[in-house]
Amino acid sequence: MATYLTVDLGGTKIATGFVTLDDAGQAAPVVEDLRSVPTEAPRGGDDILRRLAALVADRVRDRDGLAGVGIGSAGVVADGTIISSTDLIPGWTGQRVAETLAETTGLPVGMVNDVVAHGLGEAHHGAGRGHARVLSVGVGTGIGGAIIVDGRPVTGAHAVAGHIGHIAHGLGRGVRCSCGTLAGHIEPVASGTGLATLYNLMKDDAVAEVASGKDVSDLAAAGDAFATEVIARSARALGEALGGAVNLLDPDAVVVSGSVAGSGAPWWDALRAGFADGAMALTRTIPLLPGALGGAAPLVGAAVAAAQAVG
Numbered sequence: 001m002a003t004y005l006t007v008d009l010g011g012t013k014i015a016t017g018f019v020t021l022d023d024a025g026q027a028a029p030v031v032e033d034l035r036s037v038p039t040e041a042p043r044g045g046d047d048i049l050r051r052l053a054a055l056v057a058d059r060v061r062d063r064d065g066l067a068g069v070g071i072g073s074a075g076v077v078a079d080g081t082i083i084s085s086t087d088l089i090p091g092w093t094g095q096r097v098a099e100t101l102a103e104t105t106g107l108p109v110g111m112v113n114d115v116v117a118h119g120l121g122e123a124h125h126g127a128g129r130g131h132a133r134v135l136s137v138g139v140g141t142g143i144g145g146a147i148i149v150d151g152r153p154v155t156g157a158h159a160v161a162g163h164i165g166h167i168a169h170g171l172g173r174g175v176r177c178s179c180g181t182l183a184g185h186i187e188p189v190a191s192g193t194g195l196a197t198l199y200n201l202m203k204d205d206a207v208a209e210v211a212s213g214k215d216v217s218d219l220a221a222a223g224d225a226f227a228t229e230v231i232a233r234s235a236r237a238l239g240e241a242l243g244g245a246v247n248l249l250d251p252d253a254v255v256v257s258g259s260v261a262g263s264g265a266p267w268w269d270a271l272r273a274g275f276a277d278g279a280m281a282l283t284r285t286i287p288l289l290p291g292a293l294g295g296a297a298p299l300v301g302a303a304v305a306a307a308q309a310v311g
């Protein structure tokens with residue numbers, strides 16, 4: 001057994017907690033003593049890193065015998081440094097996070113992107129457990145992904161591998177993606193935000209606009225046929241994209257998590273139907289599994305990253 005201080009740093013909050021992993025992999029991870037503070041992203045990267053280091057130092061003092069620190073962070077992460085970040089966190093690009101935390105704590109630090117942390121958690125201790133090659137897909141405000149092979153993330157030549165929200169699908173053509181393109185990416189029509197976008201694009205003028213994907217889910221749950229149709233279209237398109245992704249990667253399992261994935265059977269049925277159409281005969285049998293760790297996945301995955309940094 002080894003316990004790690006773990007951090008999940010996003011655009012709105014910095015979540016921390018202690019995670020104990022069973023080295024033999026038998027017992028489930030224990031996540032405890034969660035504490036969150038606002039990221040206060042507009043204060044900028046230097047300020048965030050200063051406050052993060054103080055928070056981590058404070059938390060490390062709370063607990064004896066920690067084996068390391070694990071962090072999953074928003075932004076593209078390479079060698080413990082943020083090499084690219086959206087405007088959501090100004091000045092986060094270039095921050096040498098892992099080095100700073102190692103100096104502050106004197107402990108080994110493992111750092112990955114937050115979506116990769118989620119995937120590591122699910123692959124090692126969640127729905128992907130026992131599968132050697134896992135494609136992890138998170139469908140929430142945006143769509144993120146991670147490829148985990150033999151327990152390690154595959155990050156690619158530019159540390160961006162796994163960005164499954166930014167693969168092509170015709171349903172997204174003409175809809176602005178968070179990456180800027182109008183060419184037709186899957187994220188702007190299949191994320192939670194994308195569900196609302198698609199609803200507002202497809203609706204008759206007489207129908208009121210919705211503000212969020214949850215609005216669409218709520219309407220569908222109340223029996224609204226048009227909202228149900230929008231969810232089916234959106235999820236089917238994502239399923240087709242996942243079919244293409246498994247044809248390329250041929251994983252043992254696909255783990256699908258996030259708020260939209262929690263929206264119920266109609267979404268999953270359409271996802272599976274699109275997947276069956278998009279996948280080849282041999283990849284069609286790859287299981288699409290709902291995530292098992294929920295909100296704990298990024299912290300569990302950060303602990304895995306820490307354990308891998310320890311060696």
Ligand SMILES: [Zn+2]
Pocket residue numbers: 165166167177178179180181185187
């Ligand atoms: Zn994109």
